[in-house]
Amino acid sequence: MKDAQGDPAYGRTNWRRFAVAVAVPTAAAGALVFGLANGAFAASFAISGQPFKISADKLDGVGFAQYGDQLDTATKGDRDVPVAMSGIASAKLYNLCQSVRAPGSPISLTIRAGRDADAPAKATNLLIGMTELNGNAEFTDINIGQDASTLGQGGPKASGPLGSFGQEASRVVITDLKQTAVSTTAGTFTLTGLNLKINFPGKDGNPPECF
Numbered sequence: 001m002k003d004a005q006g007d008p009a010y011g012r013t014n015w016r017r018f019a020v021a022v023a024v025p026t027a028a029a030g031a032l033v034f035g036l037a038n039g040a041f042a043a044s045f046a047i048s049g050q051p052f053k054i055s056a057d058k059l060d061g062v063g064f065a066q067y068g069d070q071l072d073t074a075t076k077g078d079r080d081v082p083v084a085m086s087g088i089a090s091a092k093l094y095n096l097c098q099s100v101r102a103p104g105s106p107i108s109l110t111i112r113a114g115r116d117a118d119a120p121a122k123a124t125n126l127l128i129g130m131t132e133l134n135g136n137a138e139f140t141d142i143n144i145g146q147d148a149s150t151l152g153q154g155g156p157k158a159s160g161p162l163g164s165f166g167q168e169a170s171r172v173v174i175t176d177l178k179q180t181a182v183s184t185t186a187g188t189f190t191l192t193g194l195n196l197k198i199n200f201p202g203k204d205g206n207p208p209e210c211f
Helices: 015-037
Strands: 052-072 080-094 096-101 108-113 121-140 143-147 165-185 188-190 195-199
Antiparallel strands (some): 052 096, 052 165, 121 188, 143 165
8 A cells, every 4th residue: 555655655544643652752762862961861750661772782881880779650650660770970882772662653763873983972970770681791890789878889879778789880891782771861971973763664564673
């Protein structure tokens, strides 16, 4: 089937419904990128609860901390999301990708940066609330089981509740990074070679995501 311009049409799409579904994550992700680049966000905010994917060929971080926490969602009903919080004081991310899929839609948004090996994406005081992490990690001078309230190497806001489990290291290197997260904040975020794109279904019906 083709549309009025002769281009292939992918079924009957309710564009008004699509606009509602994708506009919020698109605007939010775009605002997140440019807001973080100017240090406009605080580390504490009500999250949407919608997961997004982050991948990188390599993350090289100086100053690392990790602890468990719960994040408040903006929806009614006081629904909290349990997460592993990872803080990195200074990070370089090579071939960075972030993707989010509109709820109930096959359409996705991707943000890519740092694809030049000599110009990676950079972040300071990076704080990520994640639900899953995969990759190959190497830690330097790591403390495991430290009281989360005493963590200090991952940035000024990367510490948890008194008496809860935490760990920190002077350096972390993760290759083939793949993680699912619900929040990301940073003091500064430099995205070299930024590309933001809305992805429509391809012939196989699956739009591109980070992984």
